[in-house]
Amino acid sequence: MNIIETENLSFVYGQGTPFEKTANDRLNIQIKEGEFVGIIGHTGSGKSTLVQMLNGLIRPTSGTIRLEGTDIWQSPKEIRKIRFKVGLVFQYPEYQLFEETVEKDIAYGPRNMGLSEGDIRERVISAARFSGLRSELLSKSPFDLSGGEKRRAAIAGVIAMDPDVLILDEPTAGLDPAGRDVLLAQISQYHKERKNTVLLVSHSMEDIAKTADRILVMNKGRAEMLEDTRTVFSRGEELERMGLRVPQITKIMSGLQKRGFDIPSGILTVEQAASVLAAYRGRSL
């Protein structure tokens, strides 16, 4: 079943002014319930506008977005409810922390939803667990945390609203390799346990390759591809024309393929590649 469907979804900045710019151009996208979709595209391709439209922060210039079959702008006064269902984690989310304690900050979303104190407490604890935040940090001031911990506290603030769709915009930007790997693993784990839909916007093809079931490729405001990860990354040349790249490992394997070695395309991880190549050598020896 499709949880999100868009129909001719468009957004134009500064309509009617000389600065008019089409950020999204007639997008028709279907996202299935429970899938993990990676969104790629270079800066200015319309990714940010799209994700902000999906959770009702900006209103489409034309076209519709349906969440579980209903137009999200059916009653504009109720748009806040959509934001609780489609959680959006912005880039560098740690800059939005403001409360005295981490616990209160994570509780901000659930409190806005009007939940009871007991429910809020429960949400906070499970969100902290999902984002890998140690429970002794909950009583600390968010401004005393380390960079990585702040990031996780901010993500927990969105997870605590228990959204059916979680959108993360560049959640690993600026983290070091260790921090990045841990955070990605947490997100995958959350997706597996909670079984909800996750949309991950990233510039890192390696991150996308590790996590996503399908990939949405954005280019010049249009949705160029929406297909499973292997298929998208086996179309490396098309991606390169859009100024995007594929993971290094995928590139190595397709390079070998081009030199006449009979190996499958769309290899995504070093582990896969190693076993494919070892098997190939075993056969030819």
Place this chain on the structure above:
Amino acid sequence: MKDFIKVENVSFRYDSNDNANKYVLNDISLNINKGEFVALLGHNGCGKSTMAKLLNAMLLPEKGKVFVNGLDTSEPDVSYDVRKTVGLVLQNPDNQLVASIVEEDVAFGPENLGIEPDEIRRRVDEALKAVDMYEYRAHAPYKLSGGQKQRVAIAGIIAMQPQCLVLDEPTAMLDPKGRDEVMATIKKLNREKGITIVLITHYMDEAVQADRVIVMDSGKILTQGSPREVFSEVELLKRHRLDVPQATELMYRLVGMGFPAESLPLDEDECIDRLSKILK
């Protein structure tokens, strides 16, 4: 010139009055030669940024000495000369630009040095051309992309005509295009102007492009050498939660599975060549 920058047994901690504070740098020594391109690698909190600030006298060592071009940075009244010699570019380009117009920002450093107006004009134009931002000289910085802003920040340092450029994670906040632009600029400055580069990063594909890689961990040097030497120590790097390029890791795994051992490749082309030879 050898030993252009010399770090001798330096220890450093923030707020040394509080004895409970841990040392960020622990008895560390390193040399940087003139014209060299050095990448300083390590995860957050390993002391890289502290090292950057010690190199241009923004911080002074608690124990040990830092020499820049023969000047001891802890001597009184040398910090000005040290900063003229070693320029520091920081991570967030938004927070290092002072003026609202690109060329006026680039002029800020030379103006502080008390240089004649005509000479400043010449240096500003030259610096902007060196980073390929000359045509944007009359623009407002906030309208530029991240990569462009960071190049303006680099031009602002270059206009002071330093002999060495220390860059503290200059690409961490940029998109892939911006990263490429900044890396191309850094390499060009190193090659064409002979400026010594110390690049602090945690992107392996950037470190691979350096002459020498120094890996730091908990305030010490873990290992150093040419990129090839350093990245062949896959085990050590992985143990310290650092990345290696996928090309290197693939070969490392394959060698473990009985593929003929040679030195490990650093990029995809090399890896493809090596593998096609083996698999033929």
Place this chain on the structure above:
Amino acid sequence: MLKDVTLGQFLPGVSPIHRLDPRAKILFLIALIVFIFITSNYISLALVAAFIVALVFMTRIPVKMYLKSMKMILFIVLFTGIINLFYGRGEPLVKIGFLQITEAGINNAVFVSVRIAVLILASSMLTFTTSPTDLTDALERLLKPLTVFHIKVHEIAMMMTIALRFVPTLLEETDKIMSAQKARGADMESGNLIKRIKALIPVLIPLFVSAFRRAEELATAMECRCYQGGSGRTRMKRLHFGKADLYGLAACLLVLCGVIICNIFLPATVR
């Protein structure tokens, strides 16, 4: 969006007004303000207004931009105009309850409104045609004599430069933080005044924290670039008082003479 504010914006161009010495422009602005306030009858007011309108056209900036910046102040213009309308003494022309409109009241209202409007026009002209750095630069040089009285002129100018540089950055940041908090269900559009002010806390705190962080990083960056205050510092741009500035000065003097003559020989309409 917050970024659409036109007041205080610089619009690069090559018009004769753009090319004037920024110091001269500041002095001209002050002169114009003085003129507007010494005018005491319609003829002299029209003279000054016409002079400023002529200058506005010389900037070759679309009139729309000026109107945009006027629009923000329109409320104040109307408000003071209306207040003045009822504050005239003398024979009432119209009487509505305890309020009365007199001829003096009408005159006051017209003068006040036109004065404020012309004031906005003239200041917009200055900011539209002068880069922020030129502006602070010129101020620093004009105020230099004040250093005798231990006023830190350089520091004040530097603070202005930095403030101008960071206004767009912080506006953008405010937009971003607001969106992020809205995504967490913040409701900033409904409720009474107290509720709305309370709803701003989640925006203001992160904004302050970020401003402090930026300030700290900027201080480091400035120190790295050998900033040591104003002493021993040179400037890339040399300002020089040229021919065009002389013509400007001459024009100003002419208008001044006109205003004075009108004030002497024609009866005063206000005070």
